[in-house]
Amino acid sequence: MNSQSNYFKEIITKLERLVKREYLFSAVLGAQISIIVGVATFAIFSLIEMIWHFPSIVRTVLFFLFLVIFGGAFAYLFLLKLLKYFHLFRNTDYFNTAKKAGKHFPDIKDDLVNAMQIVSEQNEGRIYSQDLIDASFQNIYNKTRETKFESIIDFSIVKKRLIYVAFALLVSSALFIMIPSIREASFRIINFNREFIAPPKFTFLVTPGDSEITKGENVSILVKVSGKIPPKVFLAIKEKDQTNFQNQQLYADSNGVFKYVMPAVRRPFKYYAMAEKIKSQEYSINVIDRPIIKTLDITIISPGYSKIAPVKQKDNGDITALHGSYVYLSISSTNALKNAYVEFDDSSQSKLVVDGFSANGRFIVNKDNNYKIILMDQNNNQNLSPISYNIKSLDDAYPTISILSPDKDVLLNNDNRLPLDVKISDDYGFTKLLLHYMLSSSKTEKPGKEYKSVEISINKSQTEQEVNYIWNLSSLNLSSDNIVTYYLEIFDNDNVSGPKSTKSPSYTIKVPSLNELLTKADKTQNESEQNLSKTLKEAKDLKQKMDDISQELKQDKKDISWQEKQKVQQAADQFKKLQDKINDVAKNLEKMQQNLQQNNLISKETLQKYMELQKLFDQIANDELKKAMEKLQDILQNMNRKQTQEAMENMKFNEEQFKNSIERTMNLLKKIQIEQKMDELVKRADQINKDQNQLSSETKNSSQLNAEQKNQLSKKQDEISQGLQDMSKQLDELSKKMNELKDMPKEQLAKLQDQFNQQQNSKTSQQASQDIKESNLQQAEQNQSQISKNMSQMKDQMQQLQQSMAQQNQMQNFKNMMKITNNILTLSKDQEQLQKQTENMNSNSSSFDKNAREQKEIQNNLDKVMREMTSLSQKSFSITPEMGKSLGDAQNEMKQSMQGMQNRNPNQSSNSQGKAMASLNEAAEMMKNSMESMMKGGGQGSGMMSLMQQLQQMSGQQMSLNNLTQMLQKSMSGNLTLQQQAELKRIAQQQEMLRKSLEQLNKEAQKSGEAKKIPGDLNDIANKMQEIVKNLNSDNINEKIVQQQEHILSRLLDAQRSINERDYENKRESIAGKDEARKSPAELNLSSEKDINKIKDELDKAAREGYKKDYENLIKKYYDSLQKGNIKN
Amino acid sequence: MKKLTLIILSTIITYSFSFAQNEGAFRIARLQYEGGGDWYNGQTEEPNLLDFIKANTNMKVNDDFVSFNINSDAIFSYPFLFMTGHGNVAFTSDEVERLRKYLENGGFLYADDDYGMDASFRIEMKKIFPNKDLVELPFNYGLYHDLYDFPNGVPKIEKHNGKPPQGFGIFIKGRLAVYYTYESNPSDGWDDPDVHGFDKDKRLEALKFGTDIVIWALSN
Structure with a gap:
């Protein structure tokens, strides 16, 4: 188991x-x-x-x-x-x-x-x-x-x-x-055993709920309803001390939010939202009384030098001010203040002085910045969200300077003065204007190392001005070939950062040597002559071309071909170019003549001839010629052969005249060149004489000099040797020029040349130089003295030669003119007699042939006279184109008379003979007047010459007066001594005399009608002289007076120069305009100006009423839009 | 009828201004200026225009040629200033101030470019009125239809550069204070006939136009 x-x-x-x-x-x-x-x-x-x-x-x-x-x-x-x-x-x-x-x-x-x-x-x-x-x-x-x-x-x-x-x-x-x-x-x-209340149909979400605000601030209450939205929502408000709530119905916006704004809340209050007896929680708004800026007054004090008036701003804290400006703030607050300060963006602060409800203080503008004003009241409440203001610091700009004239290196004139025209500008004004100069090159002395300075008087407060300063270089004692470098420097008046300066570019002034000036003039003359000669040749070629074209045009066709038109056009263009060339030559010669005149290197006789020559130049390209050319151009458009041929013939005639005028001008120019060369030699001899005398006196006192100083003297003597050699060359040149013309005192000149050569002046001078070097002062002085003597003699002889040549020429011309006049008068008498015979004839008369022969003879004789006149015109300015025109008219009438006889029409013939006689008489009258003028010692334009000479004399007197005034001014130290007062009175008297002379001259000029521009100028100069006299009489002498005197001198010289200027304006072409249809410009919009003002007013108003910055911007934008039309009503 | 009204108007205006000038008649003052331009050119222009006005209207005029520097107080006695020239115009700052004062206080300036004045004149005007521009006047502007009708605006008197003629104005509170003609040069047409060699019709056109300018300046 x-x-x-x-x-x-x-x-x-x-x-x-x-x-x-x-x-x-x-x-x-x-x-x-x-x-x-x-x-x-x-x-x-x-x-x-x-x-x-x-x-x-x-x-x-x-x-x-x-x-x-x-x-x-x-x-x-x-x-x-x-x-x-x-x-x-x-x-x-x-x-x-x-x-x-x-x-x-x-x-x-x-x-x-x-x-x-x-x-x-x-x-x-x-x-x-x-x-x-x-x-x-x-x-x-x-x-x-x-x-x-x-x-x-x-x-x-x-x-x-x-x-x-x-x-x-x-x-x-x-x-x-x-x-x-x-x-x-x-x-x-x-929690089943507890009773619960049923929830409401909706609830409120209220903002800001419980909150604190600054007194006066707006409170915006928003109520959001969740649940079933009631038809009406109320806001119940009860201010402190009120017993009952006041209901305010709210309205929902598009988002369903109920909003209520309580403006400028000053007292605390309680509130809740309510609808259908359902209430939100009760909330409280507590009001804190923070300090607020009630008024803000700003005063901006700009640096004194700027001369800007204090700027006051009310309730506008934005500052735009010059660097260094003081900004004064004055604030009033809503609360009594405990302290206040200005807080800048860079964390720096500037404390304000507090006094009850106000605070004051200041700060300096030294850079761009932003600032806020912080206030704290007695309850330690600070102002909420202070505005950030802007500070814009303006910098003082550098001054500007530009030399308007002369804007290049120049040669110094004989008057030792350089007019400077300077433009200066600055934003706030100036301290001073300095002229810095230095001798930068010299043959005889060491150049300077440092610039010297002169202060030029200016209006220091005028921010933009043109300064006209006449620099008198006389005191620098400059000699030939010296070069002075100069520039100007302007200083502004910035005393915050220190005056800033700007310099002009540097320029030089060269003292031209006599040789340099004369060589330059020579060169211009030769070039002019060559150009004239070339133009003459081209004019001759053109004449040939025109003849050929004219021949071609004679073909029997109605229209011209395109090729023919081209040829005519080319000929016309070529003609125009020739005229332009002549104009260029005239301008160059005029410039040269002015230069010589300014440097006193030309005699009045030669100057007068130059002026006559300029008249001739004007006549070469005369109006008739221009009209003929225009006519040809117009006709060419029609392509009509006959009309083109006629116009071409007319042009040919004008071209012939043009060619003859060039020829005459050339010959007269050659003659003037000879006279000018003689002027030059007189001047050279005089200059050498003066230089030699000066050197002689230096040599006399040179025994104590060292080797180097003697070397300097020797160098000066070498320059004289060079001058003598130049003189010899110029004598040869003169001889050569004289040989090209007839009726010249060649033999007398040859004798002078021989004498000069025999004197061996150059060799003597070289010897003197050597003697100085070797301290053989006595020998040197002897040689120098010999040279001086020779040159003085040479000058006298040359002047005599000049005088005799002029007299001889004048006599010869006078004789020839007399002969021509007699011949014209004889022709006139013959014509008169013939007319009487013709008057008595009838158409069947048998005397027509005989009278025609006689008329032909008179005509032939007139041709001879005209040839004589043409020949004389090549030598003398006394023959005017008007005279030639009268004879030409007589010749035409004689031809008409012959025609009348051929037609057996005695009336026509007699009538033309009468006209021919009248033209002859007219020519004879003109010749007679010209001869009378010669006898009186003046040629054509003597009135202008006289005016010019008088002005020249006055300029000289004014220059001396100016120098005296300047010397007196320099010698002054404080008050005038009795002697200085007396000297000043003398200067004033002389200035007054000069003024009276000028007034007299002005009256004469006005009466004579010479030089249209002059009277107004002279009157003005006389008025300015009066001002100076007044000042001098009041013992008033300063830099301003000196400059005024220099300006008077400058204007006198200008007036003198303007007399012989070719009056380009008067000859300016006037061509009538042609009307052409065009569209009208757009309609005027004059309302814009008013609009701008309106905006300005509105903005000013906004600023006055203390709107916040962003609101101000909004207004501005709105008005800008209005003006642009973006906003429509 | 329109012309009659204008003539009557011009008479009234002239009488009113004549008191201002203390000389009993309307005169035009030529403006002297510095800068190098020839302010003095064409001194028969105003006398001829005034003679024309005298002959064709009831205005009492004094046809003497008078000229003044801007610094002269005399300009304030003249309601109508005229300036012309070929060259440069330059006003000093004092002159700028005075001219502005003159124009702002009812004065009228007529400037006529006689060739070469345009650039400098515009610069100087900008100095006087930095915030104002010279605006070109449309053809329907009243000045062109005063006593005489100019349907195409400024007439072409001088050829100059052959460009269309133009008339510009500067307005102060809606009033034409400065009138400037460019590429037209009517004043050359007022000169003596032999000065520019214009034919009779061209001169007449210029004089009629000048009359319109004077009447407009005095009546507006």
């Missing part, structure tokens, strides 16, 4: 394990189901409660029902199984268990049940062999020994079901968390 019971027990133990595992499995599953049931039940109950919001009794039922369901499920499905697991309340049926195991394990099948059956039946008294039982059990035991019955229970189901549990828990948790009302419902179920 032992063994049997052992196997049995073993089997039972194994089965028991299976049973226990089954109960455990069931308990776990039961627990899972219980949880799901519990959670689901609670959730469902909560949902029900949420919807119906049950009273306590129902919730008690629900709660207990939940407990029953959940507890029942838990007890039955979990606890009971668990108890059975622990053998409590269990009735174990191993047979069933064995069956389950047998089913699951195929090897066992019913064996285990059968074995169990045997044991059971034995126990019931059935007779089974013990061995059989043992064997059976042993057999089964052996079969199942390795088998674990409990393995048939699969716990993986439990794991799978755990997911459902988790899901159920998750969903329910989510519901509770996300839906507050479910949560609240569950709360009410749990």
